[in-house]
Amino acid sequence: MLPKALQELISELSALPGVGPRTAERYAYYLLRSSQPAAARLSRAIDRLHDNVKFCPVTFALIDAHQSVSPLYSDPARDKRQIAVVEDALDVIALERTGAFKGTYHVLGGIISPIDGIGPEKLHIPELLDRIKRDQATEVILALNARVEGESTALFIQKQIESGGLKVAISRLARGLPMGVDLEFADQITLSHALAGRREL
Amino acid sequence: MLPKALQELISELSALPGVGPRTAERYAYYLLRSSQPAAARLSRAIDRLHDNVKFCPVTFALIDAHQSVSPLYSDPARDKRQIAVVEDALDVIALERTGAFKGTYHVLGGIISPIDGIGPEKLHIPELLDRIKRDQATEVILALNARVEGESTALFIQKQIESGGLKVAISRLARGLPMGVDLEFADQITLSHALAGRREL
Numbered sequence: 001m002l003p004k005a006l007q008e009l010i011s012e013l014s015a016l017p018g019v020g021p022r023t024a025e026r027y028a029y030y031l032l033r034s035s036q037p038a039a040a041r042l043s044r045a046i047d048r049l050h051d052n053v054k055f056c057p058v059t060f061a062l063i064d065a066h067q068s069v070s071p072l073y074s075d076p077a078r079d080k081r082q083i084a085v086v087e088d089a090l091d092v093i094a095l096e097r098t099g100a101f102k103g104t105y106h107v108l109g110g111i112i113s114p115i116d117g118i119g120p121e122k123l124h125i126p127e128l129l130d131r132i133k134r135d136q137a138t139e140v141i142l143a144l145n146a147r148v149e150g151e152s153t154a155l156f157i158q159k160q161i162e163s164g165g166l167k168v169a170i171s172r173l174a175r176g177l178p179m180g181v182d183l184e185f186a187d188q189i190t191l192s193h194a195l196a197g198r199r200e201l
Numbered sequence: 202m203l204p205k206a207l208q209e210l211i212s213e214l215s216a217l218p219g220v221g222p223r224t225a226e227r228y229a230y231y232l233l234r235s236s237q238p239a240a241a242r243l244s245r246a247i248d249r250l251h252d253n254v255k256f257c258p259v260t261f262a263l264i265d266a267h268q269s270v271s272p273l274y275s276d277p278a279r280d281k282r283q284i285a286v287v288e289d290a291l292d293v294i295a296l297e298r299t300g301a302f303k304g305t306y307h308v309l310g311g312i313i314s315p316i317d318g319i320g321p322e323k324l325h326i327p328e329l330l331d332r333i334k335r336d337q338a339t340e341v342i343l344a345l346n347a348r349v350e351g352e353s354t355a356l357f358i359q360k361q362i363e364s365g366g367l368k369v370a371i372s373r374l375a376r377g378l379p380m381g382v383d384l385e386f387a388d389q390i391t392l393s394h395a396l397a398g399r400r401e402l
Binding site for chain 1: 202203204205206207209210213214216217218219220224226227228229230231232233235237239240241242243244245246247248249250251252253254263264265266273289290291293294297
């Protein structure tokens with residue numbers, strides 16, 4: 001029904017996260033109607049990706065292939081004694097967008113999730129423990145997601161830090177009402193967290 | 202904050218219809234985490250698109266570059282005297298999915314929309330009039346969208362057919378309640394159409 005080249009593109013685009021066949025069709029059709037150079041720009045950008053991006057050997061954030069370490073780590077203005085531990089590289093961007101954090105990051109490269117076959121051995125936890133010692137960290141902020149996997153990963157890391165005899169403050173992100181949400185629509189757990197974590201005005 | 206190659210890919214992906222920066226980030230990150238061969242397959246599929254897909258010179262549907270005419274037109278099982286007029290190539294697929302149409306298609310390549318600077322001269326209307334004569338068409342089904350632009354394009358085509366002195370039945374798709382919609386949630390116009398077009402059981 002559709003030309004083969006278009007079908008193949010639709011099938012490749014359907015592999016993107018959250019993209020169903022209809023959305024893939026729309027994307028493919030858009031690329032077909034856009035100019036050949038415009039489509040070629042996207043294909044070249046995909047081609048260059050793997051060769052030009054690598055993981056920082058210290059923080060495991062994404063860096064340019066020619067960089068030796070993440071600029072967010074090497075920047076002398078950033079406090080190496082404060083380490084925000086995140087699940088993946090996009091979380092770094094989310095936290096950087098707030099402009100409220102001036103420490104450094106440590107990307108775990110995943111979250112403990114037995115269902116998905118991800119155990120703690122697959123995460124960069126030993127490297128985190130090394131960093132805490134080497135950089136004489138004073139605080140580890142466990143900036144993990146607010147689901148069960150995030151909670152158990154946080155607990156595991158906390159135990160590792162304690163059993164390693166490391167003296168460092170461990171904190172996690174506050175739980176509470178997100179901006180713009182009506183109290184009546186907040187779920188029970190969120191509301192209990194918001195109540196327990198209430199602050200004096 | 203992000204490696205340059207990743208930033209460039211995010212910016213190219215943001216050009217896709219309905220894709221904002223966050224979605225583009227997710228797609229780019231997915232491509233980065235997938236294997237290099239998997240990413241290369243997508244980039245090759247994009248590269249091949251323009252060289253391997255062209256428009257059918259008769260129906261203006263999308264066809265393989267090596268085909269001379271759309272198989273939906275050349276198929277002897279399909280009735281050339283019945284022509285469904287659609288806005289773009291994806292509409293052909295939508296109608297084909299129903300399995301309910303055994304005529305042929307004519308893709309206008311757009312819809313009359315003064316706001317977007319699309320006048321009737323940009324659409325394949327003269328070719329439609331030629332086809333009606335050449336294939337001795339008995340019915341033209343204006344399968345256009347149910348918005349103002351669809352209505353005015355239908356009206357324009359109807360006038361062209363009549364002023365060309367062509368003897369052909371002109372129909373348009375039924376208006377009414379879509380499947381699964383509660384009466385109370387239907388808008389007034391839809392409901393008036395549904396009432397006016399009611400059919401005996």
